[in-house]
Amino acid sequence: HDRFRGRKSLPTQNVLAAVDFDLRFIYVLAGWEGSTHDSYVLQDALSRPNGLKIPEGKFFLADAGYAARPGILPPYRAVRYHLKEYRGARDDENPRELF
Numbered sequence: 389h390d391r392f393r394g395r396k397s398l399p400t401q402n403v404l405a406a407v408d409f410d411l412r413f414i415y416v417l418a419g420w421e422g423s424t425h426d427s428y429v430l431q432d433a434l435s436r437p438n439g440l441k442i443p444e445g446k447f448f449l450a451d452a453g454y455a456a457r458p459g460i461l462p463p464y465r466a467v468r469y470h471l472k473e474y475r476g477a478r479d480d481e482n483p484r485e486l487f
Contacts, residue, residue: 404429406440406448415440426453430460 400422406415417433417440433440442448442459450462 402426402429404433404440426451427455430454 401418402420402422402424404415404417404420404426405413408414415433417429417436420429420432430440434442447459447461450460452463452465454460454462456462
């Protein structure tokens with residue numbers, strides 16, 4: 389199916405995986421088309437009866453493909469996060485770069 393084809397016409401699939409602090413998988417949801425936006429996959433995972441559960445007062449670190457919401461903490465937008473950008477002595481540009 390075309391929705392499972394990526395930019396180079398290869399088959400792709402969007403997989404959501406959550407791990408705990410011991411790096412053990414605690415939830416995996418596979419099967420969405422590779423072209424599906426991460427937010428739709430997350431909403432599906434949260435809405436399933438045996439889906440992803442976010443404990444009260446806890447959160448999951450997420451990549452920039454996710455919006456900030458209770459229990460989901462993506463990086464600030466327009467903030468440098470790549471290690472190569474931190475090499476050498478330089479000051480933080482703003483308070484967001486501290487965290």
